[in-house]
Amino acid sequence: MKKFLYSLTMVLGSVIVLLYAMDYLFTCVYETSQPRNKFQYILKLKPQTIDYVFLGSSRVANHIATKEVEQLTGRKAINLGMEGAHLEDNLLQLKLLLHQGVKIKKLFLQVDYQFEDEGRSPIALSDAMPFIKHPVVKEHMQSINTPDFEANYYVPFYRYMMAAPKIGFREFFFASINKQPKIDPGEGFTPKTGNHSFGKYALPSSISETNAALEGIKKICKDHQIEVVFFCAPFCSVTENKEYIRELKTKLPELKDYSAGYEDELFYDCAHLNEKGALFFTRQLVTNELLNEEQ
Amino acid sequence: MLFNSLQYLIFLPLVFAIYWGMNHRSLKLQNLLLLAASYYFYACWDWRFLFLLVFSTGLDYYTGLKMKDAPSVRMKKFWFWLSIGINVGFLGIFKYYNFFAESFADLLSNFGFQANFWTLQVILPVGISFYTFHGLSYVIDIYKNRIEPERNIVDYSLFVSYFPLLVAGPIERATHLLPQIKKKRIFNSDKAIDGLHQIIWGLFKKIVIADSCATYANQIFDNYENANSLTLLLGALYFTFQIYGDFSGYSDIALGTSKLFGIDLLRNFNYPYFSRDIAEFWRRWHISLSSWFKDYLYIPLGGSQGGTLMKVRNTFIIFLVSGFWHGANWTFIVWGLLNAVYFMPLLLSNTNRYHIDIVAKGKKWPTVKEFFSMSLTFCLAMFAWIFFRAETVAMAIQYIKNIFLFNFKGGVAYLSIDRYSIELVGLLGIFIVFEWVSREKEHPFFGRFLYIRLVLVLLGLLLFGAFTNAADFIYFQF
Numbered sequence: 001m002k003k004f005l006y007s008l009t010m011v012l013g014s015v016i017v018l019l020y021a022m023d024y025l026f027t028c029v030y031e032t033s034q035p036r037n038k039f040q041y042i043l044k045l046k047p048q049t050i051d052y053v054f055l056g057s058s059r060v061a062n063h064i065a066t067k068e069v070e071q072l073t074g075r076k077a078i079n080l081g082m083e084g085a086h087l088e089d090n091l092l093q094l095k096l097l098l099h100q101g102v103k104i105k106k107l108f109l110q111v112d113y114q115f116e117d118e119g120r121s122p123i124a125l126s127d128a129m130p131f132i133k134h135p136v137v138k139e140h141m142q143s144i145n146t147p148d149f150e151a152n153y154y155v156p157f158y159r160y161m162m163a164a165p166k167i168g169f170r171e172f173f174f175a176s177i178n179k180q181p182k183i184d185p186g187e188g189f190t191p192k193t194g195n196h197s198f199g200k201y202a203l204p205s206s207i208s209e210t211n212a213a214l215e216g217i218k219k220i221c222k223d224h225q226i227e228v229v230f231f232c233a234p235f236c237s238v239t240e241n242k243e244y245i246r247e248l249k250t251k252l253p254e255l256k257d258y259s260a261g262y263e264d265e266l267f268y269d270c271a272h273l274n275e276k277g278a279l280f281f282t283r284q285l286v287t288n289e290l291l292n293e294e295q
Numbered sequence: 296m297l298f299n300s301l302q303y304l305i306f307l308p309l310v311f312a313i314y315w316g317m318n319h320r321s322l323k324l325q326n327l328l329l330l331a332a333s334y335y336f337y338a339c340w341d342w343r344f345l346f347l348l349v350f351s352t353g354l355d356y357y358t359g360l361k362m363k364d365a366p367s368v369r370m371k372k373f374w375f376w377l378s379i380g381i382n383v384g385f386l387g388i389f390k391y392y393n394f395f396a397e398s399f400a401d402l403l404s405n406f407g408f409q410a411n412f413w414t415l416q417v418i419l420p421v422g423i424s425f426y427t428f429h430g431l432s433y434v435i436d437i438y439k440n441r442i443e444p445e446r447n448i449v450d451y452s453l454f455v456s457y458f459p460l461l462v463a464g465p466i467e468r469a470t471h472l473l474p475q476i477k478k479k480r481i482f483n484s485d486k487a488i489d490g491l492h493q494i495i496w497g498l499f500k501k502i503v504i505a506d507s508c509a510t511y512a513n514q515i516f517d518n519y520e521n522a523n524s525l526t527l528l529l530g531a532l533y534f535t536f537q538i539y540g541d542f543s544g545y546s547d548i549a550l551g552t553s554k555l556f557g558i559d560l561l562r563n564f565n566y567p568y569f570s571r572d573i574a575e576f577w578r579r580w581h582i583s584l585s586s587w588f589k590d591y592l593y594i595p596l597g598g599s600q601g602g603t604l605m606k607v608r609n610t611f612i613i614f615l616v617s618g619f620w621h622g623a624n625w626t627f628i629v630w631g632l633l634n635a636v637y638f639m640p641l642l643l644s645n646t647n648r649y650h651i652d653i654v655a656k657g658k659k660w661p662t663v664k665e666f667f668s669m670s671l672t673f674c675l676a677m678f679a680w681i682f683f684r685a686e687t688v689a690m691a692i693q694y695i696k697n698i699f700l701f702n703f704k705g706g707v708a709y710l711s712i713d714r715y716s717i718e719l720v721g722l723l724g725i726f727i728v729f730e731w732v733s734r735e736k737e738h739p740f741f742g743r744f745l746y747i748r749l750v751l752v753l754l755g756l757l758l759f760g761a762f763t764n765a766a767d768f769i770y771f772q773f
Contacts, residue, residue, distance in 0.1 A: 001315070003484035008491060014750050018757055161762045169758045170718060 023156035026172050030130035033175040037127040038080050041185035042093060043134070047101030051075035052290070054188075055090040056110025057124075058083040059233045061190045062272045064108075065282040072286045075105075079188030084123030086114050087213035092128060092140045094220055099136045107221060107228045108289075111255060115211050115248060116204050119144055126166035129159040144213075191275035192268035201270035202240035207247045214252070229289050231256040234281060236270040256289065296339040298548045299501055306336070311555055315482055322479050326453050329556065333458035337422070340462075344420040347385065352455045354381055355430040359437045359444035359451075375438045379431065386427050389419055394623030422462035424620060428587060429455050433469045435591055442469050450476050457558075459549040463542070465563040465583035472560070480557035490554025492740040492749070497547030499752050504726055505540030506761035507719050508533040516684055519694045523702040527694060534684045535677040536723055539568065542581070547738065561586075566734045568676070568727075569654050571668035573637040574647035576676060584620070588613050603643065610642055611635045621683070626691060630682040637675050653735055722759055 035041040052075060054064045060081025069077040080093055090109060097104065125146070131137045132153055141149055152159040160167055183190045221228040230252055232245055237260075245259045258281065266277030273281055296302045310332045317324050338345045358378035365371035403409070433454070436442045445451040454473050460466075515522055515530030522530065546563035553560045561583045570576035577585050589598075596609045611632070618631020641647040654669065655661040661669065678695075685691035729748075733739035739748050 001482055001484060004482075004487045004491075007484075007488045010746070011491065011495070011749065011753070014753055015757075018750070018754055022754075022757060157757060161757060161760060164759075164761070164763065 019156040023160070026157070026160050026167070027130050027133075029172055029176045030167070034178045034180070035185050036171070036175055036179075036181040038082055038093070038185050038188065039096070039128045039131065041188075042080070042096045042100060043131060045097070045100045045102055047103075049076075049103040049105065050078055050097075051105045052077040052108065053097065053104045053106075054079045054081060054108045054110075055093055056081045056108075056233075057085040057114060058190075059112070059271060060108075060110045061188060062192050062268070063233050063278045063281055064189060064285075065191070065279050066187045066189050068279055068282045069286050069290075072283065073290055078186070081110070081188065082124045082127070084121045086117040086119065086121040086124065087111070087211055087217065088118070088120045088144055089124040089128075091213045091216045091220075092125070092137065094217060095136050095140060096134075098220070098224060104224075104226045106290075107217075107226050108285075109217060109228060109230050110233055111214065111230045111252060112232045112245065112248070112259070113203055115214065115251070116208055118208075118212060120146055122163075123166070126163035129163050129167055132159060189278070191278050192272050193275055194268060195265055195274060196269050198236055198238055198264070198267070198270045200240070201236070201238065203235070203242060203244040205241050205244070207244060207251065210251070229256060230254055231285065231289070232259045234262040234266075234273060234277070235259050236262075236264050236267045238264075239270055256285075258285065296336055298545065298552075299498060302339070306332075307552065307555075314556060322477075323449070325480065326449050326476060329458070330449055330453045330456065333453065333456040333461060336458040337456065337461055340421045341418070347420055347423070348426060348456060349452075351382065351385065351426060351430055352452050354378060355434055355455070356445070356448055356451045359434060360446065362434075362437050363444045371438070375434060378434045382427050382430055382434075386423060389423055391619075391623045398625075425464045425466055426455050426461060428466045428584075432466070432587060432591060436469055442473075445469070445473055447477075457553070459552040460560055463545050463549070464581075465546060465549065465561045466587050467561060467583070472558070475558050483557060486554050486557065489737075490551040493547050493551030493554065493738050495551075495749070495752060495756075496738040496740065497544045497549075497551060499756050500540040500544030500547065502544075502760040502762065503540075503722070503755055505537045505544055507722070507759065508537035508540065510761060511719065512537050512684070516694070519690070519697065522697070523704055524698050524700060525703055527698045531677050531681050531694075531698075532723075533719075535568075535673075535680050536726075538680060538683070539564075550737075562737070566653075566730055568673050569669055569731065569734055570672045571650045571654060571665060572641055572646075572672055573634065573675060574641045575650040576672055577634070577638075578651075584617065588617055592616060606642055607639065610638055614638070625688045626682050626685050629688050629691070630679055633679045633682060637679070656735065718759075722755075725755075 030040065031043075033040075035044050051073070052069060054060050054066075054077070058081060060079060061083060062081070064077075064079045064081065066077050066079045069075075080090075082089060082093075087109075094107070120141075125141075128137055128141075129152065132141065138153065141152075146152070148158075148162070152162070160172075218228070220226075232248070232255060235242070239259075242260065245257055249255050249257060262273070262277065262281070266273055266280060268274040268277075296306060310328070314325055314328055317328070334345060334348075337348060355378055358374045361374040362371045365374060433442075433445075433451075437444050445454070450473065453476050454467070454469060457467075457472070457476075512530055512533035515526055515533065519527060519530065543564035550560050550562065563581060563583050565579040565582065567576050567579035570579055593609055593613050596612060597605050598609065599606050601609075614631040614635035615628060616631070618627040618629070618634075621627040621630075638647065641649075654665055681694055682688070682691045685694060729739050729752075733741070739752070
């Protein structure tokens with residue numbers, strides 16, 4: 001039995017050593033490498049003032065042409081939209097920006113069907129997992145009862161195993177060789193190309209009373225005197241349950257509604273504009289919410 | 296309770312510690328513990344089907360004794376056919392009733408008749424095909440006077456329900472497993488260490504190879520209509536490795552687990568993708584099922600004793616039944632028949648037992664001829680797996696047709712999209728090298744570099760394991 005127990009101990013010992021070593025290596029690489037996603041980018045920001053910050057999901061990442069905003073306004077803008085993000089993830093981004101000493105003059109927050117999504121998005125928040133020991137990330141994940149928080153926080157390498165498609169070996173490898181990401185996270189605009197046939201697409205048929213993350217964002221903006229614009233990006237003409245946006249406006253009267261009135265040829269799919277549509281929408285948003293307002 | 300679950304990670308050490316904690320005290324207690332653990336293991340899926348398992352066990356135990364004590368041949372036959380009838384009846388009802396009802400209704404509708412047969416709305420009891428075959432082999436062996444019936448109900452129940460093999464085999468024989476159950480077991484460190492290593496290798500095959508391949512194979516098979524030829528080939532390749540990693544990984548964990556308890560199970564896989572012809576492939580793939588069919592169906596049918604026609608007929612029957620055993624779907628039947636067709640040239644030229652030995656035994660590399668033979672056999676197996684994986688025969692045919700459209704536009708989309716894993720193809724290459732190096736052993740952990748290999752595999756498990764999309768073992772559904 002001694003021989004077996006020795007062998008078992010060697011196996012378990014090897015697993016533990018590997019877990020700690022891999023955890024240390026992965027975390028070091030993500031902390032020190034060139035940013036390849038928007039959480040990494042935020043954590044590399046130096047204290048500064050950014051005039052316009054855009055937060056939301058892919059409906060911000062694909063829609064807001066940051067350079068166009070800067071050209072039209074002559075001010076600094078950043079698109080921090082993340083694919084699959086919920087409002088809770090945007091709240092974390094905002095907290096991190098402020099923690100990094102970034103002063104925001106005006107925040108644009110996309111609000112539409114994610115009003116129904118309470119809690120974190122497993123897709124978007126995976127990018128923040130390497131930084132779980134960061135005090136802001138830790139506090140945020142604890143406050144929203146992230147599933148498996150204890151395991152993610154205390155078990156070495158667990159978070160990298162569970163979020164492997166986003167922060168696993170492949171991403172680690174690219175980060176370690178400082179491979180340039182396809183999209184510069186500093187600009188953040190990820191345009192879609194083409195005009196695909198639209199499948200059936202529907203907005204939620206009912207609306208929640210409130211969204212805790214949205215309230216959190218409102219409170220932070222008020223505390224830090226950040227002007228905030230809530231907006232709803234365009235949907236294609238065949239979208240069902242469009243009355244959802246009307247109901248959303250009863251919950252959020254200050255919502256700027258851009259959900260309708262766009263030609264279908266401007267869409268990549270029903271919820272995402274193509275590059276041409278994104279430029280058109282960006283100009284319209286900037287004109288209405290920035291240029292006209294300043295005049 | 297899956298072998299690759301946290302639940303099992305707690306269950307196994309607990310049973311192991313109690314089991315060897317009572318060493319030298321009582322074999323009866325050890326067997327009772329294993330039986331209780333096995334029933335708990337099975338009940339974790341669905342406790343209601345435990346009654347079916349207990350009933351099936353009791354039936355075969357009782358009829359086994361009755362056959363032995365039968366006053367006449369007629370009575371012996373009665374008890375034999377009663378057992379066979381009920382066992383096959385259960386299997387037929389749970390596994391095949393809906394298939395026959397629907398197929399018959401379809402057939403009638405082709406002749407203009409409308410028939411709506413009542414279909415069962417029950418899930419298939421996990422492992423039913425496996426434990427039914429355990430029981431059948433036991434009853435047949437008693438009937439043929441090959442073995443004596445087991446009088447100890449605990450020992451017999453353990454033979455049927457032993458948890459490492461309960462849900463997906465290997466399909467054991469009473470002649471192999473029962474003597475081990477009845478023999479006092481002394482802890483053997485070397486065997487236990489070997490078992491531990493085999494479990495690790497099985498987990499690697501399942502979590503790294505099978506589950507990673509499953510992610511992409513599923514996506515490609517689900518969207519086969521829009522995929523080009525190269526992508527479809529990649530889908531078939533991924534599934535070929537998925538099913539091997541899944542089932543042989545399961546078997547490795549089962550064999551390894553059993554070694555921890557001092558019991559050897561029948562080897563189920565012997566590097567089938569290094570086979571030089573399809574006959575060799577079937578001697579190396581799901582060995583316990585192939586040998587079951589050989590002993591209990593092929594040989595009673597006359598085997599290869601008769602003329603050519605008889606051999607051909609028997610071979611087709613074996614592959615047809617083998618396909619049908621896997622599931623109530625025409626896809627499995629076509630898969631079985633296709634393998635029978637592959638087998639025919641070897642059978643007719645009397646070369647089906649040409650490759651008995653391990654390929655390139657004692658050598659580093661295969662010869663060019665061996666390499667091409669292995670590649671051809673692999674391609675044939677991969678082609679047949681398309682039928683196994685497809686949901687319908689029509690889908691499989693369309694999938695194959697699309698491959699032969701030779702549409703290469705767009706390259707292999709699943710390799711060029713950033714999010715999908717090009718490294719998986721590289722990983723499969725490394726996996727093949729590991730398998731090749733260890734083809735004369737049961738797993739790659741042996742010799743001078745044992746510890747280095749072990750650490751590499753553990754590292755691979757942590758780095759490349761598909762932990763978020765862990766799938767059930769494919770063979771649980773059978």
